[in-house]
Amino acid sequence: MLAHLPRRRAAAALAILGFLVAGCAKNAPQDIFRPAGSNAREIDDGLGGQKYIFILAGVVAAIVIAVVLFIIFKFKDRGQDIPEQTHGNPMLEIGMTILPAIILITVAIPTVAKIFNLAKSDDAACVVNVTGQQWWWEYDYPVQNCGGIEITQPIVTSGEMVIPAGVNVQLRITSRDVIHSYWIPRLNGKRDAVPGSLQPLRMQADQPGIYTGQCTEFCGLSHARMRQAVVALDSDSFATWVANQEEAYTSPTDALALEGEGQFISQCARCHQINGLTNSDGTPVLANPEQNLVSGAAPNLTNLMTRTGFAGFTFDLITDACREKLWNAPSEEFSALYLQGVWMDSPAGAEYPVCFNETALREWLRNAPGMKPMFVDPNNLSSTGGLYRGMPNLGLTEAQIDQLIAYLLERK
Amino acid sequence: MLTTGSKLLIGATVVSVISAILFGITVDGPGATVGVIGLLSAAVAFGLIAGINVYVRDSNAPAMEPGVEHTCAAARQPSGASGWPAVAAVGVAGLAIGAVSRPVVFLVALVVVLAAIVEWMVQAWSERASDDTGYNATIRGRLLHPLEFPVLATLGLGALIYGFSRIMLSASKDAGRWLFIAIGALFLAGAVVVAIYRGAGKRTIAGVSALAAFAVVGVGVASAVQGQRDIEAHPAPSCLSNEEGEGDHGAPKAPSDTAGVYATIVLTDSDFYAVLGNWNGPDKIAYHQLSVPRNARVSLVFLNQTSEPARLTARLGKFGDAAESVECTAMVEADGEGYLSIKAVNVPLASTEPMQLQLGGEEAPAIEIQVP
The missing domain is CATH 2.60.40.420 (Cupredoxins -  blue copper proteins)
Known part of the structure; x- marks a missing residue:
C-alpha cells in the first residue's frame, strides 16, 4: 500500500507506524495500562480513568489536528484572491467555549472522586x-x-x-x-x-x-x-520473609567468610550496618554514615542476599537466567522462587546450580563509581564538607574482594 | 578587491584548518579529539567572520565612497565632556583596593567599571550617530534607559529601606512604635496636602520627596554608625523541665504546618502514645514505640489532651563525648497543640542515654524511639 504513496508521505506514514508499534511491547514491566493492583485499577478504570481520558484526549487531538490540516491545505496560498474577511461569530464562539468546558467538567468530576479514593487509608492493613x-x-x-x-x-x-x-x-x-x-x-x-x-x-x-x-x-x-x-x-511466604529478616545474626564459619567479616568491619562498616555484627571484644559494630555521606545513610546489608538487586536496584544480584525465570514465574510459583534468594549451591528444586551474579558484585566492589556515576572523588568534596554522595572506590585488592564476597553470600 | 582585514581573516581560517588536520594526524590520546574540535571551531568562526568582512568590505567606507570620512557624523567632535572615564578610574582604584582587602569591594568595583564602560561606550557611539543632538540623546535613552531606570530605582529604594531599617533597629522598642506612627502620619499628611492643593508643581513635589528621602537615608546612616539597640535573644525552652520558663514565652504553640506529619503524639489523662501520620487504617494503633528513619528530619504534632500544660521532649541520644541531643516543644497549654521537628542521627544501640519521647524532665511515661 505504501508503494502507491509519494516518497515523503510514505516516510511520514512509516514514522507514525513506528510510534504506534512501539506501544505494542509485551515485555514492558512499567506499563501503566496493565494495572496489577486495586489502586492502579482505580487510576485506569471508570469514567475518569486514564484509559477513557486517553481516548477522549486522543479524539479531541485528532479533531483539532484534522481541522488544522484541513485549513492549512484548503487555504494554502496559491495566488487566489483573499477570501471575504469577517469578524466575530457569537454562536460559534459560545459553542467553542461551552464544549471544552463540558468536556473538562466531565473529566474533572470523576477524576476528583478518584483522587479522594486514592488518598484513603482506611483499608491499609x-x-x-x-x-x-x-x-x-x-x-x-x-x-x-x-x-x-x-x-x-x-x-x-x-x-x-x-x-x-x-x-x-x-x-x-x-x-x-x-x-x-x-x-x-x-x-x-x-x-x-x-x-x-x-x-x-x-x-x-x-x-x-x-x-x-x-x-x-x-x-x-x-x-x-x-x-x-x-x-x-x-x-x-511473607511470614517466612519476615521471620528470616528478624533472625539473629550468625557469624560465618567458613574461613574465607570469616576473613570477609573482618574486612567488612574495617572497610564497609563505616557506612553499612549489619545488625548483630560485633567486634572481637563483643561490642556491636555500628555504622556512622552521617560522618561519611551527605544523605547520612547507606543500605543496611544484614540480609543482602535475600534481595535480587543492589546499588539502588540498578544491578542484578542474580544471574540473567535466574532473573528471567523469577520475573516470568507464574504468580503461584513466584513467592517460593523469590524466597530462595541468591544461591551458590543448588537448593532442592532449583533449575540453575548457581544464581549469584558474582561478576556484577565483584565489579562493584572493585570500582563502584565506575559502574554507577556518583560524587565520590575524594579530591573534590569541598562543596559537601568532605562527605560523599554514593560509594567511593575503596581500592580493595582481589583477595579482599574474595573475602568480602564469601562473607556477603552468607547474609541471607 | 579584498581588504587587508579580510585577507587576515581568510588566512586565519586556512591556518586553522591546516592546524586541525596536522593536530589530528600527529597527536594521540584523549586530548586529540578536543584539540581538533577546537581548531575546527576556530576555522568555522574565522570563516564566518571573513565572509561577513568580505561582504561589508571591512566596513571601509572611504573605499566605497571617497571623502565620506570627512563629512560623516562619526567624524564630528563629541558634543561634550564625559564623566564616565572618571567613574571608571574610581572603579579601577576600587578593584585594586578590593583585591587586597575584601572580595565584596572588588565585586562592587567590578560592577562600577563594567557600568562605566557600557555607559561611556554607548554615549560615545550615540554622539556620533547623527548630526542631530536631540536624536542622538533619544537613541542613547532607548538603549540605556531600560537598564538605568530599574537599576537606579532599585538602588534608591534599597537605600531608603536600608536607612529606615537602621533607624528602626537603633531606636528603642517604644520609640520605634512612635517613630513608625509619626513617619506614616507624615507620609499620609503629605499625600493629603498634595491631593488638596493641586496647584503644587511637579518640581515642588519631587523636591520635597527628595528631601524626605535624603532625610531618611541620612538619619539611617547616622543610626547605622550609632549601632543597633540591644536586642534580647529569646532563650531556648528548657527541655528537661516541666516548669514554664522564660524560653517558653513567645514560642509558637500551635503547629504552623500540619501537612506531612510523621506522627501525632497524644497525651491524655491515662495514656501517652503515638499515632502514625497519614494512616487511618483498621490497625490504627496507640503506639508506645515510634520507628524513625535514621538521619531524616521528621515532624511531630503534640496534642495535650489533659487539663495541665505539658511539654513534649525528644531525647535523641548521647553518642560518644558529644552532649545529649534533646529537642522539645514549648509548654503546650491544656487542650493545646505543639509542633516538633526531630532528627535521629544514630541508632539507640550507640547511645549511652535512652532515646525516647517524654514529658519534660519526666522519664516516664515514655514512647521509645526506634531507629532501624
Whole structure:
C-alpha cells in the first residue's frame, strides 16, 4: 500500500507506524495500562480513568489536528484572491467555549472522586516507611501487624520492598537529601519524596510478583539509575520473609567468610550496618554514615542476599537466567522462587546450580563509581564538607574482594 | 578587491584548518579529539567572520565612497565632556583596593567599571550617530534607559529601606512604635496636602520627596554608625523541665504546618502514645514505640489532651563525648497543640542515654524511639 504513496508521505506514514508499534511491547514491566493492583485499577478504570481520558484526549487531538490540516491545505496560498474577511461569530464562539468546558467538567468530576479514593487509608492493613536518598530507596517496617503477620522488631531493607499480596500497604514516603519521586506504574501513581515532610501512598498487588519502577523526579547525577521494585508474596511466604529478616545474626564459619567479616568491619562498616555484627571484644559494630555521606545513610546489608538487586536496584544480584525465570514465574510459583534468594549451591528444586551474579558484585566492589556515576572523588568534596554522595572506590585488592564476597553470600 | 582585514581573516581560517588536520594526524590520546574540535571551531568562526568582512568590505567606507570620512557624523567632535572615564578610574582604584582587602569591594568595583564602560561606550557611539543632538540623546535613552531606570530605582529604594531599617533597629522598642506612627502620619499628611492643593508643581513635589528621602537615608546612616539597640535573644525552652520558663514565652504553640506529619503524639489523662501520620487504617494503633528513619528530619504534632500544660521532649541520644541531643516543644497549654521537628542521627544501640519521647524532665511515661 505504501508503494502507491509519494516518497515523503510514505516516510511520514512509516514514522507514525513506528510510534504506534512501539506501544505494542509485551515485555514492558512499567506499563501503566496493565494495572496489577486495586489502586492502579482505580487510576485506569471508570469514567475518569486514564484509559477513557486517553481516548477522549486522543479524539479531541485528532479533531483539532484534522481541522488544522484541513485549513492549512484548503487555504494554502496559491495566488487566489483573499477570501471575504469577517469578524466575530457569537454562536460559534459560545459553542467553542461551552464544549471544552463540558468536556473538562466531565473529566474533572470523576477524576476528583478518584483522587479522594486514592488518598484513603482506611483499608491499609500494613505500613512501610519509604525514604529516598541519592540514589536508592530504603524501606523500614515498624513493629506492627502487617496484613495478619506480626512484625516484632523493626525491619530495614533497600532497593526492593516486600509486601503481602492482596493487602493494601500504606507507604509513608520522605527523603533524606533532595526531592525524589516514588513510582511503581503497575501498582499506583507517583508520589514525591520531600525532605522533612511525609507523603502517603497506598500500594496493593493482586498477585505475587515483582513490579518495578523508577525515580521520577530528577535528583542528580545517577537519577536514571535510581530504580525500585515492589515484591508481592503470598501470605505464608511473607511470614517466612519476615521471620528470616528478624533472625539473629550468625557469624560465618567458613574461613574465607570469616576473613570477609573482618574486612567488612574495617572497610564497609563505616557506612553499612549489619545488625548483630560485633567486634572481637563483643561490642556491636555500628555504622556512622552521617560522618561519611551527605544523605547520612547507606543500605543496611544484614540480609543482602535475600534481595535480587543492589546499588539502588540498578544491578542484578542474580544471574540473567535466574532473573528471567523469577520475573516470568507464574504468580503461584513466584513467592517460593523469590524466597530462595541468591544461591551458590543448588537448593532442592532449583533449575540453575548457581544464581549469584558474582561478576556484577565483584565489579562493584572493585570500582563502584565506575559502574554507577556518583560524587565520590575524594579530591573534590569541598562543596559537601568532605562527605560523599554514593560509594567511593575503596581500592580493595582481589583477595579482599574474595573475602568480602564469601562473607556477603552468607547474609541471607 | 579584498581588504587587508579580510585577507587576515581568510588566512586565519586556512591556518586553522591546516592546524586541525596536522593536530589530528600527529597527536594521540584523549586530548586529540578536543584539540581538533577546537581548531575546527576556530576555522568555522574565522570563516564566518571573513565572509561577513568580505561582504561589508571591512566596513571601509572611504573605499566605497571617497571623502565620506570627512563629512560623516562619526567624524564630528563629541558634543561634550564625559564623566564616565572618571567613574571608571574610581572603579579601577576600587578593584585594586578590593583585591587586597575584601572580595565584596572588588565585586562592587567590578560592577562600577563594567557600568562605566557600557555607559561611556554607548554615549560615545550615540554622539556620533547623527548630526542631530536631540536624536542622538533619544537613541542613547532607548538603549540605556531600560537598564538605568530599574537599576537606579532599585538602588534608591534599597537605600531608603536600608536607612529606615537602621533607624528602626537603633531606636528603642517604644520609640520605634512612635517613630513608625509619626513617619506614616507624615507620609499620609503629605499625600493629603498634595491631593488638596493641586496647584503644587511637579518640581515642588519631587523636591520635597527628595528631601524626605535624603532625610531618611541620612538619619539611617547616622543610626547605622550609632549601632543597633540591644536586642534580647529569646532563650531556648528548657527541655528537661516541666516548669514554664522564660524560653517558653513567645514560642509558637500551635503547629504552623500540619501537612506531612510523621506522627501525632497524644497525651491524655491515662495514656501517652503515638499515632502514625497519614494512616487511618483498621490497625490504627496507640503506639508506645515510634520507628524513625535514621538521619531524616521528621515532624511531630503534640496534642495535650489533659487539663495541665505539658511539654513534649525528644531525647535523641548521647553518642560518644558529644552532649545529649534533646529537642522539645514549648509548654503546650491544656487542650493545646505543639509542633516538633526531630532528627535521629544514630541508632539507640550507640547511645549511652535512652532515646525516647517524654514529658519534660519526666522519664516516664515514655514512647521509645526506634531507629532501624
